[in-house]
Amino acid sequence: MKIAVCLSHVPDTTTRIKIGSQSDQIDYTGVQWVINPWDELALTRALELKELPGSGVDEVVVVNVGDSIADPVIRKALAIGADRAVRVNTAPSDSLSVARILAAFFATERFDLILAGLESSDYNGGMTGMLLGGVLGYRTLNGISALNLEAGKLKLSREMDGSRQILVVEPPLVAVVQKGIAIVPRIPSMRGVMQARTKPLQVVDPVKVEAGLTTIGYSYPKPKGACRMVAPGNENELIALLKTEARVL
Amino acid sequence: MSIALYIQGRNRSYTPHQSGWVAFASSFAKSADSRLTLITQGLPPDKAAQLGGFGADEVMVVDGMPPVSDLHNSIEALFPLFKEKGKTFILFGNDTHSKALAALIAARLEFGIVTGVGALPESFSPLVLTRKAFSGKVLTSTLVGKPGVVLVFNAGVGEAVAGISSPVIAELHLNGNSDEGIVVDSEETGDGKQLLTDALRVVSGGRGMKGPENWKPLEELASVLGAALACSRPVSDEGWRSHHEHVGQTGKVIAPELYVACGISGAIQHVAGINGSKVIVAINKDKEAPIFEVADYGIVGDVNTVLPSLIKALKE
């Protein structure tokens, strides 16, 4: 079995996001790029599965759509334990374009299981994984919070709003995963860092797609008004404010 | 021009967020000078009609669909309906199932897709939408280059007023193929408790609660308010509470009307999960805690003394 993990590179989640002087782009100067948190959990689970005795997982491959700025992040994924990496060489734009670019790659190499994170922590679109499944025509499921292998099939837990299903699915599958798939992301070991030196990072050209969406402007959200403080002991006052001023009670 | 909104019912009824989506879709349709068709699934006709009354012009009550996790066949079955009723806009809420269908229909129709929509467009022609990005750190204006768009609304949008429209109701039985490669091994339909993502009020505890044994007052406050319980990441990481309750960037993103943060410092990752809340109340003993920067109302004090008197005051 071959597992692919779609991997986005995103600014470190604690980074302050700066808008460029023309307000039409983000100023990424000095930003530290990291693996998108959900993708990191997906990778962690893929590696856990591969390491199970007799798992039948031959390979875990990370696939990124990005320019060379993503390389350090991709090599970190290799150091964490992915066997090889593919970078489709273009700066990512809207989610449908990225999904089509990814689908074109996956048409050239078949994977039994393709994992994608719930969303990327930059544009928070949360659509790329499902769109990929749609374009590719593979079985596609979102809300996946647990993933196991069972006799060549995939046993997964799908959390929907208000219910949860345990599903047994025949590959190939695109699974959009969320928290629970793994708890803590793996940290690369020294051995992993060393092995990453010789693992392949293949750079491939993208297919041409026309972006349907364009981000034309950025702005900062209005600062929130000052917090209205209520002295401890005056809880009655807080309740009155919530009733009459905020009108949420 | 035609606009369709899809809603899948919850336990044969609908949630406040869902009625909000109908109301919001309705104002969306009005601004676009268009009719709104509500497509429902998993709702009996009377409930669907009620839900449509929040602003739809027409309701298509669909039943007889493929199993819920058979997403491709679901889209296959719904496809003609979306194509007919949603020529310009196909709208969804942001629950898990709706997001799946949104993506699949967008891929199928080659529509652009914009998620996280929480406001009416800046303009319709050309279509420009404002949405949050980077977990609320910036707002972006997105230009949709060609007609035919799928939009996914945030929770908590829309001012839902019942019975403001009297939609035409049509029932539709759809048969779909089913995929034998997806087998449901077992299913849990929840414990009847309200869902964190549905709840209009949420009471949340952080590391400042000091330990799982101190959750009693939070549970009591939640029960008095009719609120759902949540927690910050350290709390679920420490195993004090289940990770299902974790709200924040990597946990659940929620948008209740009232969020009460108790002993939560307000790390940027936590705020990312709650900044869609209408009103935030923070109780924290550290007056410098960043949670007060995002809160609307705050009490600086020890949760162990503030919570009991808050509960007492609420009961009176």
Next chain:
Amino acid sequence: MEFSFSEEQLMIRQAARDYAQRELFTDVIERDEKSVYPENHVRALADLGFMGMMVSPEWDGGGMDAVSYVLAVEEISKVDASVSVIMSVNNSLVCWGLETFGNQEQKEKYLKPLARGEKIGAFLLSEPEAGSDATSQRTTAIDMGDYYLLNGTKNWITSGHTAGTYLVIAQTHPEKGHKGINAFIVDRHASGISVGPHENKMGMRSSDTHSVMFTDVKVPKENRIGDDGFGFKFAMQTLEGGRIGIAAQALGIASGAFELAVKYAKQRKAFGTEIANHQSVAFKLSDMAVKIETGRLLVLKAAWLKDQHLPYGVASAMAKQYCADMAMEVTTEAVQIHGGYGYVKEYHVERLMREAKLTQIYEGTSEIQKIVISRSVLKD
């Protein structure tokens, strides 16, 4: 001149930072208070390869350079110097000493498990009456023909209880003075070894520091490192590298306290504004930043020299002395910036201040470093 790090060095720094901030941070206060040995953390760091990170892969090590090592030690020390001292002793004293001076059999048998971190090593040099003055060893190792007979007491031994392998410095030929000293690999569980009680220390309270008593301990002949009488040179050369580790540790303690102070100063308000906006605080932070940067450059220079196989003894002494004294100053200021909060355990800086103090004392006091430095300065 090249002041940038390689991608790998940055990756290792981030890995150490992730582990420290995510895992060590959660229970560091409790372990300090209760003096609990960080067993699970040592195991986890060993699995990540941090316990033998500079040892060649041939001997099951991580194969990383000294610059990477310094970056890792700094990140770990920002959160928990008890853990970083275990790491430092194992890496730069025990593993380095064995890899550099041990023979093939010794490396096969002893270095490999140490490099994998399956066993932890301890370096036994200090004695009740010979701390900084390493020449006057009272522990004796008498040549009995087939084996050495070891007798004496060692003090202040980091990982003294937990270690599986000891490197022991002892006197074989008292008449030859420091030229009669030898270094031995000793199994911690050999008969005749007794370990004293856990030292109740001011700081680094979760590392296990003990005295170790040897009573007629038989050490196989093949466990002597190098030729007869090589022990003093072994100890001195090993300590040169050890200083880089402790300098990096002191740097981490300082920069950890600094990060906390910056965060606090940007959050805490007084007189209507964040205290960072008060010049008295801002200038303190400025001074701290300059000192930390100076220390960092000294440590990295020493590590770089080591990586280039150039002499680094004086550079490492400078780094260690400066960083240790600097850590004491910077942590004291960090507590000051925190005011009353700085004096309580919850805010971490008081612990970092206690930890800083030890870096001025162990692996050669600041005064000993000044002897090394001044001798080199005054040399013709």
